[in-house]
Amino acid sequence: MRSIIDKRDRARLLRSRMAQAMTQAGLSQTELARRIRVDRSTISQLLKDDGARLPNAHLVGACAEALDVSCDWLLGLSDRPESAAVLLASQMTVSQAPRALIDEQIFDWHREAEGYKIRHVPAGLPDMLKTRAVLEWEYGPHLGRTTEQAINAASDRIEWMRVSRSDYEIAMPLHELDSFTRGEGYYSGLSRDVRKAQLGHMLDLAEGLYPRLRMHLFDARRLYSAPITLFGPLLAVIYIGQNYLAFRDTGRIGMFTGHFDHLVKEAGVGSRAVPEHIAALSRML
8 A cells, every 4th residue: 555654634534544443443532432431521532633633652552452453553654454463363273184084074165275276285186187996996995885976076176176267287297107107105006907097097188188188297305395285376275294384474475475486497308298208118018
């Protein structure tokens, strides 16, 4: 917002915002005066005085607290009326991250950001690129008796993501695909046939959905990234295991976007070379 230099302008804006806040809070002059323990005439004078006189800090603070707005907003120093605590709460939230394919929160975030580019650093292979066999192997132990229903529901939602108006850009470590191909580490016990079919499926998607879907492979020995998803300019979500940390303030979103762009810039295998890389891995099986 513009800088308010003239004291008269600041006083005029204070009166206007006081009246606006009182209306929104449904408080009369009498009720506001009672809540902050001053005479009604003090509030009346504050609202009607057309001079350059500003109330003292104690009175401004008391009014802001009673009206549930910030002092900075009343004084024209901010365009956001929310208090600092409310702003912080709205800019960062913590949500549960269930170890299951039916994740209403993730799907809601995708729908909210439809039409924007979605940037994603997955914790492993991206769910939306997995075959049914891999999903069953990976999530079956966590879904119990409802495995079939859960995977069907997840498949529907993954399909929705694929045909939505959002472009997808995925950055993942080179070693993730290498470990998958060899059936090592996390993927130990996954059969060769399932792994080979998965690589074929990823190859089809990488070729068939390009450029709406772009994958980049970076060297984790040179670069590190926690699992993170950027929903356009709206939201940045970090996956920490049992919870998501979600940020909505533009500063942090911009910082995480810069981090993702650096992963893409330094990727050892760029999006155009990914199909050839996956084909080479598939030939090893």
